[in-house]
Amino acid sequence: MIKITEKPIDVQKVIDTATSLGAGAVNVFIGTVRNTAHGKNVLWLEYEAYESMAVAEIRKIIDEASHRWPLLGWAVSHRVGTLKPTEVSVVVAVSAPHRRESFEACQFIIDSLKAKVPIWKKEVFEDGEEWVSARPEGVSATYN
Amino acid sequence: MIKITEKPIDVQKVIDTATSLGAGAVNVFIGTVRNTAHGKNVLWLEYEAYESMAVAEIRKIIDEASHRWPLLGWAVSHRVGTLKPTEVSVVVAVSAPHRRESFEACQFIIDSLKAKVPIWKKEVFEDGEEWVSARPEGVSATYN
């Protein structure tokens, strides 16, 4: 299951989707919105996705992970829209026969997702907002 | 939270307990009962714990993990009693500021738990039963 959704993510449902009968190990990564960034309070985040391409890129990542580890099940769900601190932005769950494989595959998927999948977040502070990682360090990035 | 319980584990509750407001990353490991072992069908598993010592050993593991990684929250729940295939035997959840720390700490905790914590499982097959890993390979281990 690959899902890009505006609705809150049901973590248990993602886990259930990834869990296979023959699996002994399930690893789950949950990304949540932090309440601070650059030492400032985060009011909320705006996530947006290029949805068709995001789904295609996640599928490529899953294909590569399935090639490298004996995955028995997997599920990836990413939220878009407005998210407040503590809300869940992403859930990756994989199941495998043994725990090491489940850890390695899950970490590979979230690392690759963050590096390659066309999804963007904007941090909104009291005094401005900023597209995360868009500009090099040192270039003024917060504007009103 | 450290819990040794005969009741089914509520995974979402373990995750919620481990999730901290300041965390950006939660990693969760879920161990489930596999339906085969040594190529034979597993009917059920019997788990037992030396409960007071198990809780003390898990606490030591958590203390060491908290020393090595900036954990913001954690929870460990282990089931005992009779478990059928696909049932959840153990859940470890940790939250941390960043994802790498959450993966490393969670894997350290489950690896240490499996190596040190006084909990035992017996696999029950159609033709016998076996305390897992109790005897060296080659020594007949299944008996009726």
Add this chain to the structure above:
Amino acid sequence: MMKTLKIKAFGITRDILGGREVELQLNESGTVGDLRSQLSSTYPEVLQLKSLFIAVNNEYADDHVVLNDTDEIALIPPVSGG
């Protein structure tokens, strides 16, 4: 002959281009690299980005790829999902 391309813009490029989708004119033989040059001269702020990839039909595309007016073209500034 010129061709008219519809360009989807996401994240910070949507702010820079002032819209979710803009139209640009390119020579008939225009490539991803040509589009990149034209964007840089029309919207110099894109030069300040850490990176800018261009996707054609949901795939990251190299600069030498020739664009067609039926292609789905998108600007991919540095991603920050997760």
Add this chain to the structure above:
Amino acid sequence: MMKTLKIKAFGITRDILGGREVELQLNESGTVGDLRSQLSSTYPEVLQLKSLFIAVNNEYADDHVVLNDTDEIALIPPVSGG
């Protein structure tokens, strides 16, 4: 003088000793190592185990530790939780 020790047995050692808790007599100065020797002669099957640790008051104990009849003593065969 002898002392009477209550020994908790878990996992496969519960099957070998035939109960969740057994009593054993040991010399007044008896240690964890002495208990180990006595177990091995009384229940030779414990020698077939991959390992056997002995816990005293919820801590893994070395063979030189002297046992008291007020101690909580437990046999820890190879663990297999998770």
